[in-house]
Amino acid sequence: MLDRTPPDDGHVVLSSITKSYDGSTLVVRDLNLSIRKGEFLTLLGPSGSGKTTTLMMLAGFEYPSTGQITIDGAPVHTMPPEKRNIGMVFQNYALFPHMTVAENVGYGLKVRRVPRAEIDRRVGAVLETVHLSALADRRPGQLSGGQQQRVALARALVFEPSIVLMDEPLGALDKKLREHLQFEIRQIAQRYNLTVVYVTHDQYEALTMSDRIAIFNDGRVQQLGSAEEIYARPVNRFVAEFVGDNNCLKGRVTAIEGEIAHLRLQDGTVIRARATGHVQLGALSTAAIRPEALRMDAAPFAGSLAATVRDSIFCGDQIRTVVDLAGTESLVVKSAAHSAAIHPEKGQCVHVGWAWEDAWALDA
Ligand SMILES: Nc1ncnc2c1ncn2[C@@H]1O[C@H](COP(=O)(O)OP(=O)(O)OP(=O)(O)O)[C@@H](O)[C@H]1O
Numbered sequence: 170m171l172d173r174t175p176p177d178d179g180h181v182v183l184s185s186i187t188k189s190y191d192g193s194t195l196v197v198r199d200l201n202l203s204i205r206k207g208e209f210l211t212l213l214g215p216s217g218s219g220k221t222t223t224l225m226m227l228a229g230f231e232y233p234s235t236g237q238i239t240i241d242g243a244p245v246h247t248m249p250p251e252k253r254n255i256g257m258v259f260q261n262y263a264l265f266p267h268m269t270v271a272e273n274v275g276y277g278l279k280v281r282r283v284p285r286a287e288i289d290r291r292v293g294a295v296l297e298t299v300h301l302s303a304l305a306d307r308r309p310g311q312l313s314g315g316q317q318q319r320v321a322l323a324r325a326l327v328f329e330p331s332i333v334l335m336d337e338p339l340g341a342l343d344k345k346l347r348e349h350l351q352f353e354i355r356q357i358a359q360r361y362n363l364t365v366v367y368v369t370h371d372q373y374e375a376l377t378m379s380d381r382i383a384i385f386n387d388g389r390v391q392q393l394g395s396a397e398e399i400y401a402r403p404v405n406r407f408v409a410e411f412v413g414d415n416n417c418l419k420g421r422v423t424a425i426e427g428e429i430a431h432l433r434l435q436d437g438t439v440i441r442a443r444a445t446g447h448v449q450l451g452a453l454s455t456a457a458i459r460p461e462a463l464r465m466d467a468a469p470f471a472g473s474l475a476a477t478v479r480d481s482i483f484c485g486d487q488i489r490t491v492v493d494l495a496g497t498e499s500l501v502v503k504s505a506a507h508s509a510a511i512h513p514e515k516g517q518c519v520h521v522g523w524a525w526e527d528a529w530a531l532d533a
């Protein structure tokens with residue numbers, strides 16, 4: 170895959186940021202993040218993990234409890250929002266119902282006493298960008314959800330910011346429209362070389378839109394990397410389970426041979442997985458294996474485990490089979506529907522295995 174990420178120029182830097190609203194509970198802990206100019210960075214994580222709080226500190230609506238934020242080297246964390254030249258798009262569009270689309274988009278400029286002709290020019294240009302020129306005289310109530318979201322986007326872009334923050338901007342839209350706008354937002358970001366910090370808890374949105382993804386949990390960045398890195402090389406169990414489907418097998422580490430860790434499962438079976446920094450001899454570990462990395466066959470093969478088919482679901486282009494291992498563990502196997510070596514039946518005895526490099530021995 171092409172690496173679209175620009176080199177790290179320390180454009181926007183968050184250093185040792187912590188945030189507490191009540192003076193005792195930290196909702197953001199020791200956050201260090203360096204955002205590159207022109208980068209599309211997504212903050213992905215479960216509810217309450219500190220994504221919005223981080224965005225609010227970047228925008229200037231919240232102040233960090235400790236730490237600092239710089240833009241091109243200049244500290245901004247105590248600067249008010251309007252001085253930061255950052256655009257912001259929220260999930261609830263908060264459009265003025267009594268104003269037309271054009272008036273909504275131009276409102277912020279009017280408040281700042283930008284001359285009329287200049288407002289008209291900028292509003293006209295930005296409405297063209299978001300494909301709303303034809304609807305400039307409508308009111309928000311006469312627009313679809315997707316069109317309203319475009320107005321919200323136009324309202325942020327009209328200030329010609331170089332940094333745009335978006336907090337779940339497509340959360341309220343249906344799947345088709347969301348995918349369409351995902352594409353458009355990316356296009357606009359590229360055309361104007363915007364630095365975008367985008368918040369979502371939709372992993373597919375994050376995987377498809379971002380140059381890099383920061384996985385948040387419990388106020389901390391768990392992993393920062395390209396979609397491919399995060400998917401293929403999760404650094405811990407949280408990331409492995411949160412992004413995409415993963416099979417997790419728990420076991421005790423009985424041997425480490427170079428890069429290979431041996432894990433003994435509860436039923437005594439020993440499996441092999443790639444050893445990561447988490448792995449310690451004698452300690453518990455979790456081996457994470459993607460469903461598509463599993464091979465299933467009617468006959469045993471080197472390193473395979475015997476299993477019983479619990480269920481097999483045909484999903485168009487693929488077959489998802491749930492198999493029970495000898496102990497309490499079960500696995501999900503994903504195979505291409507057309508080339509599936511076997512079309513498993515419920516109750517059938519099969520054999521499953523994987524290349525040790527495809528299993529990641531992580532924290533327990
Ligand atoms: N204004 C506030 N006052 C007190 N606590 C707050 C405030 N805003 C957020 N919190 C708390 O801070 C934590 C992080 O919230 P935040 O809104 O940053 O999460 P999030 O990752 O954006 O979640 P979601 O995906 O649900 O939007 C949560 O526990 C939340 O209850």
Ligand SMILES: [Mg+2]
Binds near residue numbers: 220221222336
């Ligand atoms: Mg939020």
